[in-house]
Each structure stands twice: as C-alpha cells, then as structure tokens.
Amino acid sequence: xxxxxxxxxxxxxxxxxxxxxxxxxxxxxxxxxxxxxxxxxxxxxxxxxxxxxxxxxxxxxxxxxxxxxxxxxxxxxxxxxxxxxxxxxxxxxxxxxxxxxxxxxxxxxxxxxxxxxxxxxxxxxxxxxxxxxxxxxxxxxxxxxxxxxxxxxxxxxxxxxxxxxxxxxxxxxxxxxxxxxxxxxxxxxxxxxxxxxxxxxxxxxxxxxxxxxxxxxxxx
Amino acid sequence: xxxxxxxxxxxxxxxxxxxxxxxxxxxxxxxxxxxxxxxxxxxxxxxxxxxxxxxxxxxxxxxxxxxxxxxxxxxxxxxxxxxxxxxxxxxxxxxxxxxxxxxxxxxxxxxxxxxxxxxxxxxxxxxxxxxxxxxxxxxxxxxxxxxxxxxxxxxxxxxxxxxxxxxxxxxxxxxxxxxxxxxxxxxxxxxxxxxxxxxxxxxxxxxxxxxxxxxxxxxxxxxxxxxxxxxxxxxxxxxxxxxxxxxxxxxxxxxxxxxxxxxxxxxxxxxxxxxxxxxxxxxxxxxxxxxxxxxxxxxxxxxxxxxxxxxxxxxxxxxxxxxxxxxxxxxxxxxxxxxxxxxxxxxxxxxxxxxxxxxxxxxxxxxxxxxxxxxxxxxxxxxxxxxxxxxxxxxxxxxxxxxxxxxxxxxxxxxxxxxxxxxxxxxxxxxxxxxxxxxxxxxxxxxxxxxxxxxxxxxxxxxxxxxxxxxxxxxxxxxxxxxxxxxxxxxxxxxxxxxxxxxxxxxxxxxxxxxxxxxxxxxxxxxxxxxxxxxxxxxxxxxxxxxxxxxxxxxxxxxxxxxxxxxxxxxxxxxxxxxxxxxxxxxxxxxxxxxxxxxxxxxxxx
Numbered sequence: 044x045x046x047x048x049x050x051x052x053x054x055x056x057x058x059x060x061x062x063x064x065x066x067x068x069x070x071x072x073x074x075x076x077x078x079x080x081x082x083x084x085x086x087x088x089x090x091x092x093x094x095x096x097x098x099x100x101x102x103x104x105x106x107x108x109x110x111x112x113x114x115x116x117x118x119x120x121x122x123x124x125x126x127x128x129x130x131x132x133x134x135x136x137x138x139x140x141x142x143x144x145x146x147x148x149x150x151x152x153x154x155x156x157x158x159x160x161x162x163x164x165x166x167x168x169x170x171x172x173x174x175x176x177x178x179x180x181x182x183x184x185x186x187x188x189x190x191x192x193x194x195x196x197x198x199x200x201x202x203x204x205x206x207x208x209x210x211x212x213x214x215x216x217x218x219x220x221x222x223x224x225x226x227x228x229x230x231x232x233x234x235x236x237x238x239x240x241x242x243x244x245x246x247x248x249x250x251x252x253x254x255x256x257x258x259x260x261x262x263x
Numbered sequence: 264x265x266x267x268x269x270x271x272x273x274x275x276x277x278x279x280x281x282x283x284x285x286x287x288x289x290x291x292x293x294x295x296x297x298x299x300x301x302x303x304x305x306x307x308x309x310x311x312x313x314x315x316x317x318x319x320x321x322x323x324x325x326x327x328x329x330x331x332x333x334x335x336x337x338x339x340x341x342x343x344x345x346x347x348x349x350x351x352x353x354x355x356x357x358x359x360x361x362x363x364x365x366x367x368x369x370x371x372x373x374x375x376x377x378x379x380x381x382x383x384x385x386x387x388x389x390x391x392x393x394x395x396x397x398x399x400x401x402x403x404x405x406x407x408x409x410x411x412x413x414x415x416x417x418x419x420x421x422x423x424x425x426x427x428x429x430x431x432x433x434x435x436x437x438x439x440x441x442x443x444x445x446x447x448x449x450x451x452x453x454x455x456x457x458x459x460x461x462x463x464x465x466x467x468x469x470x471x472x473x474x475x476x477x478x479x480x481x482x483x484x485x486x487x488x489x490x491x492x493x494x495x496x497x498x499x500x501x502x503x504x505x506x507x508x509x510x511x512x513x514x515x516x517x518x519x520x521x522x523x524x525x526x527x528x529x530x531x532x533x534x535x536x537x538x539x540x541x542x543x544x545x546x547x548x549x550x551x552x553x554x555x556x557x558x559x560x561x562x563x564x565x566x567x568x569x570x571x572x573x574x575x576x577x578x579x580x581x582x583x584x585x586x587x588x589x590x591x592x593x594x595x596x597x598x599x600x601x602x603x604x605x606x607x608x609x610x611x612x613x614x615x616x617x618x619x620x621x622x623x624x625x626x627x628x629x630x631x632x633x634x635x636x637x638x639x640x641x642x643x644x645x646x647x648x649x650x651x652x653x654x655x656x657x658x659x660x661x662x663x664x665x666x667x668x669x670x671x672x673x674x675x676x677x678x679x680x681x682x683x684x685x686x687x688x689x690x691x692x693x694x695x696x697x698x699x700x701x702x703x704x705x706x707x708x709x710x711x712x713x714x715x716x717x718x719x720x721x722x723x724x725x726x727x728x729x730x731x732x733x734x735x736x737x738x739x740x741x742x743x744x745x746x747x748x749x750x751x752x753x754x755x756x757x758x759x760x761x762x763x764x765x766x767x768x769x770x771x772x773x774x775x776x777x778x779x780x781x782x783x784x785x786x787x788x789x790x791x792x793x794x795x796x797x798x799x800x801x802x803x804x805x806x807x808x809x810x811x812x813x814x815x816x817x818x819x820x821x822x823x824x825x826x827x828x829x830x831x832x833x834x835x836x837x838x839x840x841x842x843x844x845x846x847x848x849x850x851x852x853x854x855x856x857x858x859x860x861x862x863x864x865x866x867x868x869x
Binding site: 079 | 665666699798
C-alpha cells in the first residue's frame with residue numbers, strides 16, 4: 044500500500060531536483076566560439092620573422108577558439124598604397140586534453156584542404172581586387188616543408204599570397220599539436236615575388252613545445 | 264480587337280493578360296516586331312476596343328496582394344485592372360477575410376511565387392491537383408508563374424551578360440517585358456545595345472517612352488538610353504517621350520527636361536576637366552538647368568569651375584546656392600575657399616563653423632583662411648582651390664591620398680594634420696594597424712606644434728559651441744580638439760582591428776568628445792549584440808540593442824538582428840512587426856527573408 048505513494052514521492056522529488064536549476068541554466072556553447080581579438084606584443088607571437096626594413100612587425104593580436112585553437116596575426120609594414128594589411132597568420136590546433144574536450148570541439152578554424160580552386164579564387168579576389176593574379180604552378184619550400192603561393196600584380200605593385208599546412212608529427216610537430224596553418228599576404232614595390240616571399244621562407248616557429256624544421260634545410 | 268491591360272511593351276508584344284490568350288496571340292493592327300519572333304502590338308487608344316464584361320475581372324492577384332499587405336503591387340494591380348476595365352472599381356471588402364470558394368486556398372502557391380520559388384510552386388500545384396483532381400489552378404496564378412519564370416530567365420541572363428539569351432528569353436516570354444516590369448525592358452534594350460544592334464535597342468527604348476504612361480519612368484528610360492544612343496537619337500527619344508500617348512494626370516515636362524539635363528551633365532564633365540572651357544551660351548544653358556533642378560552637386564561643380572578660374576564671386580554664389588539647397592561639407596568647403604579668395608575671412612570662418620571639427624575637408628579649407636603659424640615657412644600664397652590631396656579625397660581615391668600626403672610631406676615637412684589625414688586614408692584602405700600608428704604619430708607631432716585657434720579665439724564658433732553644449736547638456740565642447748581627433752582616430756582604428764575588448768576597457772578614460780564616446784559605445788554595443796546572437800544569447804542581444812538604441816537610431820542591419828533575436832525567443836508577432844517595418848521602408852533580400860519566415864511560422868505555412 045505504502046509502496047506506490049513512496050515511489051510517487053520519490054519521482055516528484057527527482058523531477059524537482061532535475062528541473063531545479065532550469066531557471067539559472069545557460070546553454071554552454073559560448074566556450075566553443077572564437078573569443079574577441081586581443082592585442083599582444085610582437086614578442087608574444089609564436090613565430091619570429093627575419094629582420095626586414097620593408098616588412099617590420101607593426102602590431103600583433105591573438106584569439107582563442109575553444110580550448111583547441113589559438114590564432115595569431117602579425118601585421119607587417121606595407122610600403123604600397125594598396126588596400127589591405129600585409130600580414131602573417133598562424134593558427135595552432137592542439138589536441139584536447141580531456142575526454143569531454145574531445146567530445147565537444149569547436150568548429151574548425153581553418154578547413155582542410157586549406158583551399159579549393161573556388162575558395163582560393165574568392166580569397167585572391169578579396170585580397171587583391173583589380174589585380175592580375177596567377178597561382179604558381181610549383182610550390183616553394185621553407186623551414187617547415189612545401190607551401191603554395193599566388194602572385195598578384197598591377198602596373199606598380201606586386202603582391203604574394205602563400206599558405207601552408209604543417210601536420211608532420213614524425214619530425215616537426217610535438218605530440219600535443221595537431222596542426223599549424225600559416226598564411227602570408229604581402230604587397231610590395233618589388234617586381235620580384237621571391238623578394239616578397241623571403242620573410243615567409245625565413246620564418247621560425249617558436250611554439251613552447253619545440254617545433255622542429257623539416258630537417259632537410261641543407262638541400263634547400 | 265480586345266483592349267490590353269496596360270500599355271505595355273510586352274503587351275505590345277501580344278500577350279493577353281486575362282482570359283482568351285489565343286485571341287491575342289496574333290498581330291493586330293499596328294503590330295510590329297521588336298526582335299525576331301517577338302511581335303509587337305501597339306496598344307489601342309483608350310476608348311477603342313471592347314472592354315471585358317463587368318464582373319469578369321480576375322481579382323485573385325489583387326486579393327492576394329491585399330492580404331499580404333504588398334501595397335506597391337496592390338496599387339499596380341489596381342491600375343492594371345482599371346486600365347483593363349475603366350468601369351471597374353476595387354472591391355470594398357478587399358481587406359476583409361475571404362472565404363475559400365473553390366475548396367482550395369491558393370495562398371500557399373502565391374506565397375511560393377512571390378518568394379521566387381517557382382519549381383516549388385509548380386510541385387505544390389501538381390501535388391494539390393493529385394489530391395483534388397477536380398481543382399484547377401486559376402488562370403491568373405498560372406500566368407503569373409509563367410511570367411515570373413520568364414522574367415527570372417531574362418534577369419539571370421542579363422546579370423551574367425549573356426546578351427543573346429536575354430533576347431531569346433524576351434522572345435519566349437514577351438509579357439515579361441512590360442511597363443509594369445520596366446526593368447526587364449531596360450535589360451532587353453541593353454542586351455540589344457551590347458549585341459551592337461543599336462537600332463533594336465533604340466526601338467525598344469522608343470516603345471517604352473511612347474507606351475509606358477509614367478513620366479518618371481519615361482525620364483529614367485532616357486537616362487538609361489544615354490549610355491548607348493547618339494545625341495540625335497536621344498533628342499528623338501525625348502521628343503517622343505514628352506508627347507506620345509499622354510496619360511491623364513502625368514506631367515511630361517520632366518521628360519522634356521531630360522535632354523537638357525544630359526547635355527548639362529556632359530558640359531559639367533567638360534567643365535570639371537582642368538582645360539575645359541565653356542562658351543557663354545553653354546554656361547548659360549548649364550546655369551539655367553542647375554537652377555531649375557536645384558541640383559546641389561552640379562552647383563558645386565560650377566563653383567569649382569569658377570574658383571579654378573579665380574572668379575571667386577561667381578564661385579561663392581554657386582557654392583552658396585548649393586549650400587542653401589542641400590547643406591553639405593563639400594559646399595561649405597568651396598564656400599570657405601571662395602570667400603577667402605574674396606578676402607572675406609570672417610564670412611569664410613562663418614561658412615565653415617557648422618562643420619568645423621567634424622569634417623576633415625572643412626578643417627583643411629579653414630587652414631587656407633587661418634594658416635597654422637610657420638606651416639609654410641612664410642607668406643602663404645592665395646587660395647588655389649582644392650589641392651591634390653583635396654581632389655583625391657573628393658574622388659574617394661584613398662590610395663591617391665597616401666601619395667598626396669607623402670608628396671605634401673616631402674614638400675613642406677611632416678605636420679600633425681597631414682599624418683592624421685594619412686591615418687584616415689589608411690583606415691579607408693582597411694589598414695587599421697598602420698592607421699593607429701599614424702594617429703599616435705600625429706598626436707606626438709601635435710604636441711610639438713603651436714596650438715591651433717580654439718573656438719574661444721573665434722567668437723562666432725565659441726558662441727555656437729557654448730550654445731550646442733548647453734542644448735546637449737554636454738560637459739565637453741562638441742567640437743573636438745586636435746588631440747581628441749587623434750585619440751578618436753586611434754580608437755576607430757583599434758575597433759577596425761577587432762580590439763573591442765581593449766576599447767571597451769579604455770573607453771571611460773579616453774580623451775574624446777562626448778559625441779565621439781557615444782558613437783564608439785554604440786559601435787561596441789552593436790558588435791556585442793552580434794556576438795550575443797551568434798552565441799544564441801538572444802535576450803542579451805535584445806538587451807544590448809536596447810541600450811544602443813538609447814544612444815543612436817537603430818540602423819536597418821541591427822533591426823534585422825533584433826528581428827531574429829525576437830524570432831528565436833518565439834516572439835513571432837514582434838519579430839514580424841520589426842521585419843515588416845524594415846521591409847516597408849526598403850525591401851531587401853534580408854528583410855524579405857525575415858518577413859516571409861516569420862509569416863510562415865505564424866501561419867504554419869511551411
């Protein structure tokens with residue numbers, strides 16, 4: 044006789060406990076969204092660039108997305124009068140450090156593959172409007188392996204746009220880092236794109252866990 | 264012969280609007296071809312032909328437009344039905360709920376057609392017919408669907424510059440090229456012109472200006488045609504538009520004036536050229552047209568024409584006219600320099616007072632009146648009109664601005680004003696980090712330069728500043744000091760670089776005017792509201808938008824954001840009201856999407 048009311052009482056109590064926090068519940072999705080950009084000093088960037096009078100680091104900023112991604116932008120000098128900032132972008136994807144982190148991950152900060160011909164065309168049109176753009180047939184190689192690039196030119200200026208994805212765990216990346224994406228956009232007065240690519244060729248990643256170079260610099 | 268609904272180009276192209284399509288699908292008297300396969304039938308004069316029997320007017324579309332509140336299309340449909348049957352009056356119960364007579368409510372199909380979802384509309388009609396075999400969609404619905412599809416093909420071909428396809432689409436669906444679809448007629452004419460079939464383009468434009476009754480539309484057509492037709496053809500077009508088939512209540516004087524306006528435009532373009540001199544007759548013609556139209560932009564052009572020839576009195580009178588018709592900092596800039604040329608410095612300062620501190624071009628012009636001490640290292644030459652820097656700014660050529668600033672620095676040395684200008688131009692070129700550095704440098708330079716005249720040294724400006732401050736209850740004067748301008752520039756640059764957190768933190772301590780602070784705060788709130796919506800914190804989004812609204816009027820993009828926040832909080836009626844309000848003022852894809860989505864949600868019409 045008393046079993047049923049007791050069960051009922053327990054059910055009501057359980058329901059009350061389960062719903063008690065509803066009024067104060069907030070959807071926990073904001074932790075997975077990109078945080079606003081924050082200014083940092085050039086020293087705090089996880090990358091060093093070769094000294095350059097044409098393209099000094101003018102400003103730096105960073106933001107995180109969830110606990111997995113950290114993005115950095117180094118704004119570089121721009122000796123031209125063209126629209127848009129010269130910059131190097133570094134996105135670092137780390138591995139989640141908990142089971143929950145592995146289950147709930149933010150949306151990718153960069154797609155893989157980095158570009159399709161369609162998205163690359165859009166990006167290049169956005170970066171270099173009204174300039175003649177050509178995607179280089181063959182890639183180039185820097186400290187961290189092969190990268191691709193495009194060259195945009197008008198009568199007075201030349202611009203380069205380079206992109207690279209580092210995923211080699213055998214030698215270059217420490218265990219905790221899943222991938223590093225680099226993107227470099229620079230416009231300058233030199234007609235020779237190789238001159239504009241020199242900072243990208245000579246950059247060095249300074250992530251705390253120790254990223255190694257590709258190991259064949261001697262043959263470059 | 265049956266009378267056509269509206270004197271339409273397509274109607275001229277033989278198409279029936281209501282029943283008896285076949286009867287009209289032939290060339291009647293006056294018919295002529297616009298394009299291969301496209302027959303043109305000239306609309307008969309009012310009163311000729313047979314009107315439809317009373318009560319036979321198809322009011323389906325009319326009632327649909329009334330129900331969804333699309334006033335523009337409703338009025339067009341009323342005009343069309345009246346032209347079809349002058350004895351017809353709009354039903355008095357237009358806005359009353361209507362019983363579904365045929366057993367099938369056509370509204371969902373009309374909604375799909377309105378939304379441009381033609382394939383879905385066809386599928387929905389087919390599905391309805393499967394469910395209700397006895398039901399037939401109304402002729403009007405099917406016709407609207409055909410028309411909408413034809414128009415869509417024509418516009419799509421035109422948007423992608425497939426000119427022959429535009430002509431083919433018009434030939435396949437001649438009703439799509441009509442007075443009530445004037446844009447399609449313009450696109451067809453453009454296609455002919457691009458295909459180098461200028462005669463056909465000319466014919467199309469002629470048909471529009473002689474058959475479409477609206478004077479404004481005829482006038483707009485002449486302006487459109489001016490890109491492709493010779494002056495002689497434009498003259499013929501104007502004469503035709505001003506006299507052919509006049510409709511009661513329309514004033515075609517504006518059509519007649521179009522030719523003169525085009526000629527004025529050509530002359531002003533010539534006048535804008537440094538070496539372009541106008542004859543006395545040409546000048547008189549331009550001046551008359553500009554005065555008749557009270558065209559402030561053209562008056563400013565005339566002002567610069569005289570200013571560059573050092574005819575300062577004439578320049579001053581045109582800049583004054585422009586400023587009187589439409590006050591602007593561009594007109595004020597010219598007025599300052601013209602007064603200065605006449606040696607009337609007090610009037611020059613007075614002319615610049617309303618824009619001082621808020622317009623860089625006016626501030627720049629005022630420097631010609633009161634040159635900064637030592638800035639040019641001696642006697643300053645008389646006013647020369649706009650400098651190279653002014654001209655680049657007037658053209659919104661910001662790359663040119665950087666070059667002009669660099670050249671000015673090379674000539675006369677670095678000044679705070681020049682470096683500050685460089686900062687604004689870098690901002691326009693989406694280079695905020697460099698812009699911020701420029702404002703910092705300008706700040707440092709300004710600290711070393713002698714202080715400019717403050718409003719206190721200028722009695723009229725000081726009086727105005729005090730009055731404004733009293734009115735606004737502001738503590739700081741509304742006119743920004745040089746230091747405030749630089750601090751403001753730095754803040755705008757930081758915002759553009761995404762440093763909203765830092766700006767939010769520093770805002771209370773920033774040395775900027777109260778108005779500038781409010782503007783930055785409003786911008787921060789808008790950014791935060793956007794973030795809140797992305798985070799699905801809809802109540803927060805509304806809270807932030809409400810706070811922002813206390814500072815500034817809400818722009819339409821934020822109203823749309825407000826609509827979606829309300830929608831996601833299931834406050835559909837309020838969301839609909841917000842979307843509808845925005846859409847009624849200016850209908851865009853975003854506003855239409857909001858209206859349609861909330862409407863469908865409210866009426867479960869998915």
